[in-house]
Amino acid sequence: MALGDELSSIDFKSMIGGPLDAVVRAQAQSAQTSVDFIKAVGFEQDSNEPTMITFSYMKALESTDDDGNTTVTPTKYDLTVPILTMLPIPFIRVEETTIDFNAKINSVxxxxxxxxxxxxxxxxxxxxxxxxxxxxxxxxxxxxxxxxSSKIERTYSMAVHVRAVQDELPAGTERLLGILENSIQEVPSNSQ
Known part of the structure; x- marks a missing residue:
């Protein structure tokens, strides 16, 4: 078998396409993981409303009477925040994929x-x-x-390098977070 025949018998389509297909599938799985995270953490399962968390804190309120005297009164406030606005949303994308393929064929x-x-x-x-x-x-x-006598020795090696980075949020997710941020409320607590 000639050296050219040896190289032409290698299934480059599978050797290169296989890792690329795996990268595309990993990217799709990453996107689905982001969606699952937003649904599971950011919204109530039964009502589909945003999951809110409430913090209580003391705030000093100043008031001035008619005589110009200032009084400072500690007042308890509640801050209600959508939990999704407080957490980093995992959104990973593959930035670069390198496929190195080496073939060494010795034919004697x-x-x-x-x-x-x-x-x-x-x-x-x-x-x-x-x-x-x-x-x-x-x-x-x-x-x-x-x-x-004929001796053919084949050595193949392949290395796949994938570089993934935290990507910018898609415009729709940014808009969702903006709407949720507008729902943050600071109100005096009822229990003082």
């Missing part, structure tokens, strides 16, 4: 042919009282020996 072919020819003849003559007799003996031999 050996072929040895040897042949030999051999002709043996023998002539003998015999004299005597009667007719002359002669004897001829001949032999021919042919020997051919062929040996061939």
């Amino acid at each position: 072919q050996e072929s040895t042919t040897s042949s030999s020819h051999d002709l043996n003849t023998k002539l003998s003559a015999k004299g005597g009282w009667g007719p002359i007799s002669a004897k001829l003996s001949a032999s021919y031999s042919y020997k051919k020996s062929t040996s061939a």
Whole structure:
């Protein structure tokens, strides 16, 4: 098999397409994870309303009477905030994918042919009282020996480097967070 045939037999479509397909699927899974996080953490399961958290704190209120005297009164306030505005939303995107593929093919072919020819003849003559007799003996031999050996060594290696980063929030998610931020309320607490 020629070296070009070896390289053409490699399934580059799968070797390069497989990791790229995995990256695309990972990106889709990351997006679904972001959606699941927003639904699970940011909204009540039964009512689909934003999950709110309330903080209580003391705030000093100043008041001035008609005589110009200032009075400071500690007042308890409640701050209600959508929890989704307080947490980082996981939104990961693949920024770069590098596929390194190395193929090392060593091909050694050996072929040895040897042949030999051999002709043996023998002539003998015999004299005597009667007719002359002669004897001829001949032999021919042919020997051919062929040996061939082939050794192909293949070494393949592939490395996939994926670089993921925290991406900017999509415009719709930013808008959602803006609407939720507008629902933050600071009111005097009823229990003072």
